[in-house]
Amino acid sequence: MIIALPNKGRLREPAVELLKSAGIKVEADTRRLVASTNREDISVLFVRAKDIPEYVYKNAAQVGITGLDMVEETGVDVEVLLRLGFGRAKIVVAIPQNSEISSIHDLSGRSIATEFRKIAERFLENHGIDAEIVEVSGACEIAPAMGIADAIIDLTSTGETLRLNNLRVIHEILETEAVLIANRSYVDDFNVQALKTAIESVLNARGMVYLMMNVPEEMLEDVKSVAPGLKGPTVMKVESNGMVAVHVVIHESELFEVVQKLKKAGARDILVIPVQRLIF
Known part of the structure; x- marks a missing residue:
C-alpha cells in the first residue's frame, strides 16, 4: 500500500507524526520522493498537498493525507475516511476594510482573486453571482491593494494575515482540516481499513x-x-x-x-x- 503525504507545508510534520503514533514510522530522509516505512507492505509518496487527491484518484497511491480544501478544489471522486483534527482553517471571502461592498451579492460585476478557482466558481454559481475570477498562485491577500481585484477568496487560519493587509471577512465558504482519503476501489481493502482503524484509535486516545x-x-x-x-x-x-x-x-x-x-x-x-x- 502507498500512502501519499504532503512533501512540505503545515500538514507534513503532523501527518508524519500521526502515522508514527499509528505504528507506521517513515524513513527519515526527507529528500526522497518515495520513502520506506517500518512495514514492508507500506511505503510513502511525498508530493504536493494539492496533488494528493489526484494521485489517490488515479491509484498512484491508495490512500493519502491532505487538506479537505484540496479535495474540494480538485473535485475528484475519492472517499474521505477520517477528519484528522489538525490543519484547521477556513476558505473565506474577504474585502478591503474601506470597501463599499457590504455582502457577497455586491460582488456581481466585480473581480475576485483566488488560488481556489473551482471552489470560487461553485460558490459564485450557487449564489447567482456574476463576477470575474482572477487566478493567482500566491500572496492572494495583496491583490486588492495592488488593484488586481476587488475581493479575494482565500484560506485563513487565525485571520492575522488578513488583518495585516487591511482585509475583513464577509463570508465563510468552507471549514477545512487535514483528512485521510482513499481511492474508492480500495475503501474496503484490509490494509486501508487497518490504517483507518489505527489512525482513528490514535485520534480517540488524544x-x-x-x-x-x-x-x-x-x-x-x-x-x-x-x-x-x-x-x-x-x-x-x-x-x-x-x-x-x-x-x-x-x-x-x-x-x-x-x-x-x-x-x-x-x-x-x-x-x-x-x-x-x-x-x-
Whole structure:
C-alpha cells in the first residue's frame, strides 16, 4: 500500500507524526520522493498537498493525507475516511476594510482573486453571482491593494494575515482540516481499513488517560459516581479483604478535580497512565 503525504507545508510534520503514533514510522530522509516505512507492505509518496487527491484518484497511491480544501478544489471522486483534527482553517471571502461592498451579492460585476478557482466558481454559481475570477498562485491577500481585484477568496487560519493587509471577512465558504482519503476501489481493502482503524484509535486516545486504583468495596458506588468512565469502570476483586481494583478511562481535562474526589471517596494507590490508542 502507498500512502501519499504532503512533501512540505503545515500538514507534513503532523501527518508524519500521526502515522508514527499509528505504528507506521517513515524513513527519515526527507529528500526522497518515495520513502520506506517500518512495514514492508507500506511505503510513502511525498508530493504536493494539492496533488494528493489526484494521485489517490488515479491509484498512484491508495490512500493519502491532505487538506479537505484540496479535495474540494480538485473535485475528484475519492472517499474521505477520517477528519484528522489538525490543519484547521477556513476558505473565506474577504474585502478591503474601506470597501463599499457590504455582502457577497455586491460582488456581481466585480473581480475576485483566488488560488481556489473551482471552489470560487461553485460558490459564485450557487449564489447567482456574476463576477470575474482572477487566478493567482500566491500572496492572494495583496491583490486588492495592488488593484488586481476587488475581493479575494482565500484560506485563513487565525485571520492575522488578513488583518495585516487591511482585509475583513464577509463570508465563510468552507471549514477545512487535514483528512485521510482513499481511492474508492480500495475503501474496503484490509490494509486501508487497518490504517483507518489505527489512525482513528490514535485520534480517540488524544486527551484521554487511564486510571487504575484500589477501592474499599463499600465505597465502590461513590467512586463510580465520581469517575463513570466512557462506558462504566472495570471492577475486579483483589486479594486484599474488602478491596476491589477499579480501572477507568477519563478525559485528561477532568483529571485535576477527579483525582481529589476519588481520594475523598476512598480510592487509594491511584495510577495514571497515558492512553496511546482507543478503539471503540
